Amino acid sequence: MTAPAIGIDLGTTNSLAACVGSDGKPAAIRGADGEVIVPSCVSFAESGAAIVGRAARRRAVEDPRNTIFSVKRLMGKGIENLTEIERRLCPCEFVPAEGKLIKLRIRGREYTPQEISAMILREVADRASAALGETVTKAVITVPAYFDESQKQATMAAGKIAGLEVLRIVNEPTAAALAYGLDGLHDGVIAVYDLGGGTFDISILKIESGVFRVLATNGDASLGGDDFDRALMDLLIPLWEKAGGSRADLADPGIIQSLRQEAERAKIQLSSSATADILYERGSYPFRAAIAREDLEAAISPLFERSLGPCRRALADAELTIDRVDAVVLVGGATYTPLVRRRVEAFFNKKPYDALNPMEVVALGAAVQAKKLEGGFRNLLLLDVTPLSLGVETYGGAVDKVIARNTTIPARGKSEYTTFADNQTAIVFSIVQGERELAKDCRPLGQLILRGIPAMPAGMPRVEMNFHIDSDGLLTVTALERRSGAQAKVEIVPKHGLTLDEITRLVLEAAVNAKEDFRAARLATLRADAEFILKKLDAQMQRFGGRLDAQTRREIVEARDGLADAMRGESGDAIDGAHQYLEDVARVLVELTMDDAAASALRGKLV
Amino acid sequence: MVSAEAGAHADSVGDVNNSGAGVPSKCVACGETLISPLVCVACATLRPPKSEFNHFARLGLPLQYSIDAKELERRFLILVRGLHPDQFSTDSREDRALAEQLAAQLNDSYRVIRDPVMRADYLLELEGGPSRENQKSTPKAFLMEMLDINEEIEQAEAQLDAPARENLQKVRASLAARRAQLIQGFPEGFKTLAECEGIRRAAIAQVIRERLNVCSYLEGLLVKIDELLLR
Ligand SMILES: [Zn+2]
Numbered sequence: 001m002t003a004p005a006i007g008i009d010l011g012t013t014n015s016l017a018a019c020v021g022s023d024g025k026p027a028a029i030r031g032a033d034g035e036v037i038v039p040s041c042v043s044f045a046e047s048g049a050a051i052v053g054r055a056a057r058r059r060a061v062e063d064p065r066n067t068i069f070s071v072k073r074l075m076g077k078g079i080e081n082l083t084e085i086e087r088r089l090c091p092c093e094f095v096p097a098e099g100k101l102i103k104l105r106i107r108g109r110e111y112t113p114q115e116i117s118a119m120i121l122r123e124v125a126d127r128a129s130a131a132l133g134e135t136v137t138k139a140v141i142t143v144p145a146y147f148d149e150s151q152k153q154a155t156m157a158a159g160k161i162a163g164l165e166v167l168r169i170v171n172e173p174t175a176a177a178l179a180y181g182l183d184g185l186h187d188g189v190i191a192v193y194d195l196g197g198g199t200f201d202i203s204i205l206k207i208e209s210g211v212f213r214v215l216a217t218n219g220d221a222s223l224g225g226d227d228f229d230r231a232l233m234d235l236l237i238p239l240w241e242k243a244g245g246s247r248a249d250l251a252d253p254g255i256i257q258s259l260r261q262e263a264e265r266a267k268i269q270l271s272s273s274a275t276a277d278i279l280y281e282r283g284s285y286p287f288r289a290a291i292a293r294e295d296l297e298a299a300i301s302p303l304f305e306r307s308l309g310p311c312r313r314a315l316a317d318a319e320l321t322i323d324r325v326d327a328v329v330l331v332g333g334a335t336y337t338p339l340v341r342r343r344v345e346a347f348f349n350k351k352p353y354d355a356l357n358p359m360e361v362v363a364l365g366a367a368v369q370a371k372k373l374e375g376g377f378r379n380l381l382l383l384d385v386t387p388l389s390l391g392v393e394t395y396g397g398a399v400d401k402v403i404a405r406n407t408t409i410p411a412r413g414k415s416e417y418t419t420f421a422d423n424q425t426a427i428v429f430s431i432v433q434g435e436r437e438l439a440k441d442c443r444p445l446g447q448l449i450l451r452g453i454p455a456m457p458a459g460m461p462r463v464e465m466n467f468h469i470d471s472d473g474l475l476t477v478t479a480l481e482r483r484s485g486a487q488a489k490v491e492i493v494p495k496h497g498l499t500l501d502e503i504t505r506l507v508l509e510a511a512v513n514a515k516e517d518f519r520a521a522r523l524a525t526l527r528a529d530a531e532f533i534l535k536k537l538d539a540q541m542q543r544f545g546g547r548l549d550a551q552t553r554r555e556i557v558e559a560r561d562g563l564a565d566a567m568r569g570e571s572g573d574a575i576d577g578a579h580q581y582l583e584d585v586a587r588v589l590v591e592l593t594m595d596d597a598a599a600s601a602l603r604g605k606l607v
Numbered sequence: 608m609v610s611a612e613a614g615a616h617a618d619s620v621g622d623v624n625n626s627g628a629g630v631p632s633k634c635v636a637c638g639e640t641l642i643s644p645l646v647c648v649a650c651a652t653l654r655p656p657k658s659e660f661n662h663f664a665r666l667g668l669p670l671q672y673s674i675d676a677k678e679l680e681r682r683f684l685i686l687v688r689g690l691h692p693d694q695f696s697t698d699s700r701e702d703r704a705l706a707e708q709l710a711a712q713l714n715d716s717y718r719v720i721r722d723p724v725m726r727a728d729y730l731l732e733l734e735g736g737p738s739r740e741n742q743k744s745t746p747k748a749f750l751m752e753m754l755d756i757n758e759e760i761e762q763a764e765a766q767l768d769a770p771a772r773e774n775l776q777k778v779r780a781s782l783a784a785r786r787a788q789l790i791q792g793f794p795e796g797f798k799t800l801a802e803c804e805g806i807r808r809a810a811i812a813q814v815i816r817e818r819l820n821v822c823s824y825l826e827g828l829l830v831k832i833d834e835l836l837l838r
Binding site (some may be wrong): 094125167208209211309313316320372373374375378382383407408409410411412413468470471 | 691712831
């Protein structure tokens with residue numbers, strides 16, 4: 001039996017899958033560990049095996065050089081258009097590869113961002129297969145609406161490398177709107193404000209009796225919650241320096257990672273309380289401090305402001321004023337931030353509608369579209385747009401726009417050109433994407449060469465260019481010289497993308513290595529988990545061990561050593577079993593820790 | 608270098624009968640009356656395009672400038688439900704490919720017909736009037752006036768403070784009103800064009816073209832002002 005097609009939200013910081021159940025409603029898929037979210041983090045163990053998700057994130061502090069976060073920010077990018085921030089995200093080495101592709105060198109092997117993303121997709125799909133009891137083979141994967149062609153194609157390639165049949169690439173805010181529509185949001189105009197880990201999208205949609213029509217979309221492909229964390233880190237660093245840390249130590253990726261995790265923790269705390277206690281214990285310069293919500297808000301306010309320009313542009317493109325918007329929905333983890341909620345509400349003059357979990361809503365919508373593409377939901381229809389204009393570079397470097405931004409897809413456009421020299425027999429067309437007037441300021445997508453034009457005086461040939469964007473948002477360009485019938489056709493493969501051959505090779509490699517990889521990865525994950533729990537346990541034993549009776553203490557120590565032994569072996573099942581046993585035996589320690597924390601919180605209040 | 612307006616496919620008018628209710632024929636598969644030559648929404652049969660239909664025909668609308676916006680919207684939604692590739696996702700590869708083509712055509716036609724200026728531009732060419740390339744002129748007085756307006760915009764651009772923005776808003780409002788007024792004259796213009804012949808017809812077509820040129824000039828300024836105001 002094969003499983004139904006699933007929806008996957010491949011996020012900058014977190015990923016998850018959802019699936020439409022037999023009740024016709026989408027639900028997030030929970031893994032065997034009880035968690036819905038898989039952190040979009042991949043860490044490479046000494047053996048070279050890839051550890052994905054929570055276990056990988058835990059390794060970030062110990063092994064920052066071999067742990068990759070936010071790989072989504074690198075998707076479809078050339079090494080020359082990486083920002084400083086994006087470089088800083090990855091402590092590992094960037095390798096320029098052929099075609100100006102980016103590769104990351106980790107433990108002596110090179111990986112493209114597509115391969116790293118494929119590992120995350122594989123993990124999410126495997127968890128879904130386990131939960132559904134059937135092998136998942138088909139998926140709808142979401143991308144930020146404002147991703148350009150290269151970035152979308154890179155995501156498609158990642159899906160293929162992960163061994164998935166990618167039914168559709170869907171824009172995140174559109175997927176969110178679909179989930180809300182199915183959840184009973186009324187017909188009308190809705191604005192989807194989607195601030196994820198690394199990207200910002202705003203989409204304006206019109207919902208009318210099951211047809212979800214995107215009127216306009218805009219965004220900023222490098223603005224997200226990660227930037228909030230960084231702003232908070234910039235507040236922490238001076239405190240750390242006051243405690244004795246020096247700028248030079250900041251070159252240590254382990255220090256940066258641990259400060260970053262502390263910043264993330266503080267940010268989450270500040271979403272629900274007015275101050276966050278910072279207790280930084282790692283390394284030689286521990287410090288305690290309190291950060292007030294106002295400090296954070298002052299730091300992130302300019303970042304929030306950056307999201308309003310795209311909102312205004314989207315409204316203008318949709319030819320709507322703010323009062324015509326019937327509902328505003330919030331999507332993405334960063335919209336938990338109180339400042340964001342407050343300011344979005346003020347901008348749209350409307351209380352945001354948030355019946356669904358902002359972390360899950362995109363995956364839910366993707367699941368709905370997946371079901372649709374398997375023949376379900378006949379009455380639902382998604383009409384999306386192309387977010388950026390597509391055009392041809394003309395003589396002199398200007399751009400002739402052939403399909404305007406926010407055109408409904410599938411779309412087509414046509415334009416005519418001619419030669420500028422006598423007896424010119426070939427023309428090279430550069431296809432670009434973007435809103436700027438000069439081709440050099442737009443994203444180059446690829447080239448199309450039309451040969452075999454009969455010798456004619458300049459200006460005589462009539463070359464017709466036809467653009468077709470399919471329902472995946474992918475572009476095909478054809479050229480035809482009308483007098484002679486000379487033709488050329490290209491499916492645009494972006495300059496920074498993988499060719500079909502490369503994808504095929506990677507898919508094959510992945511399939512051959514799958515079994516071996518799976519075993520190695522499982523072992524590495526189990527070991528990493530065990531290592532983590534042992535460290536925690538030892539610390540707890542030191543604090544609370546004295547309060548246990550001798551019998552319990554002995555049981556715990558024995559179980560601990562049992563796990564340590566199993567870790568040195570090669571059997572995953574043995575590690576798993578020993579870990580389970582230890583968790584059972586050591587539950588009393590967890591209870592002691594919690595009681596202790598509760599007591600000290602109470603004391604704090606009394607003082 | 609570019610001769611045709613992107614997306615405005617210059618189709619021949621003779622492909623489909625655009626008179627009366629604009630309904631071309633009945634479905635060969637089920638016998639239902641078609642509202643568009645692209646698809647039978649009754650039995651979900653896609654109709655391979657033998658030749659290209661014009662934008663009005665694809666939406667099953669009569670070949671005339673005046674349209675009922677609500678009716679256009681209604682037809683678009685019915686047709687797009689009928690031929691969007693997602694509705695054929697479990698059908699053959701050929702059907703899906705055909706749906707991709709037809710949906711792109713429908714979207715294109717809807718985009719052109721919905722916009723009052725693009726629609727006028729397109730209809731004028733179908734009616735044999737001068738194209739934008741053939742006649743680029745605008746009234747002299749208009750150009751003189753625009754020199755002043757351009758100067759005003761440039762001054763505001765240099766400052767872009769609160770009073771400059773307020774001034775830009777004012778300029779924008781007056782230009783938008785002017786464009787709207789020109790558009791309101793198109794239904795009458797096209798009605799007259801349809802009734803006339805010979806030299807008179809050519810003269811009317813010239814006037815419509817000139818007004819269209821003014822419209823696109825104004826549109827360009829409006830886009831520029833909007834960009835400035837968003838800065
Ligand atoms: Zn029929």
